[in-house]
Amino acid sequence: MIRMTGHLFAIALLLVSGTQLLAQEVRLFSFEGYAEPEWVEPFEAETGCKVKVAYTGSVDEMFSKMAASKGADYDLISIDTSIFGRYWEQDLILPIDLTRVPNTANLLPAFQSVAEVMSDGETYGVPIAWGSLGLIYDKEAFPDGVDSWEALWSPENAGHVLALDDANNNVTNAAIILGIEDPFNLSEADFEAVKQKLIEQKQYLISYYAGFEGGVNIWDQSEATLMFSMGEFQAVALAERGYDVVYSIPSEGGIGWLDTWAMSVGVKDKDCTHKWMNHYLNESTGPVMTEKMGYGNTTAESPGLDYADSLIWLRPAEDFDMRVQVWNEVKAAQ
Secondary structure, eight states: OOOOOHHHHHHHHHHHHHHHHHTOEEEEEEOTTSSOHHHHHHHHHHHOOEEEEEEOSOHHHHHHHHHHHTTTTOSEEEEEGGGHHHHHHTTOEEOOOGGGOGGGGGSOGGGSSOGGGEETTEEOOEEEEEEEEOEEEETTTOTTOOOOGGGGGOGGGTTSEEEEOOHHHHHHHHHHHTTOSOTTSOOHHHHHHHHHHHHHHGGGEEEEEOSHHHHHHHHHTSOOOEEEOSOHHHHHHHHHTTOOEEEEOOTTOEEEEEEEEEEETTOSOHHHHHHHHHHHTSTTHHHHHHHHHOOEESSSOOTTOOOGGGEEEOOOOSOHHHHHHHHHHHHHOO
């Protein structure tokens, strides 16, 4: 048996304590708007856990980075209900211990039990925000409003259109515009129709963009008047820059999303990770997020977000790899 002297034991204890102190951190990989100072600072003060944030520009980028590192670089990721299947298939996320997230009791009834984030009786996602991928238009350029997504395909608007660089959402939105009954379960013929629709749009685009801020910056530096938006926050951000814009869901309908915090298989500090999820579901974080970012939250009613019945909520797609392939073919097309 190896015995340690008191001196050596003290050094070993110090090393262990140092390791624990270094581990007092939650590493977030998320979309912009989910780690704002208004709730990060109180969390750090209350728990002693530091928050480290990396932002992503698309669901495709997030999955690629998670898969490449086997989740080792992040503790929590913000993913929507449509893509849990991809993460389960690659064993990239872990079940959440809800006993360590008691504020789930604050969730609105609609978010108390979300089947899309559950598997084998375990919960893998804590709902935090909902919203849509709507249409933003410049009010001066369109005083009578814009009632159809087809405005993004109009020759009259050539050189004034921005579109999101995202495989799944572009394919889904194009399917909605084409009137395909189930935009998440496309046939081979549906995929071809969607691809041709998206290729047709390219001649009218200023460019594609990645990330909330990326889209806002390109709008600010171009002659954009129409945008396939990543969400309500972009309208808020454009208004803050002095643009008179309208956020709308056209007559064909639009994509609705429900984002969650999901725990990476590479999580290092489960204590801080669960504390962060619990903090997010307190009585103040959700409403502050809604006020600042424009997202609907999952713990309090959201005044002004009255178009949920016009949304088609994201569901798992029939073949995500096929969607990525179609999108890559669209971007490569001349």
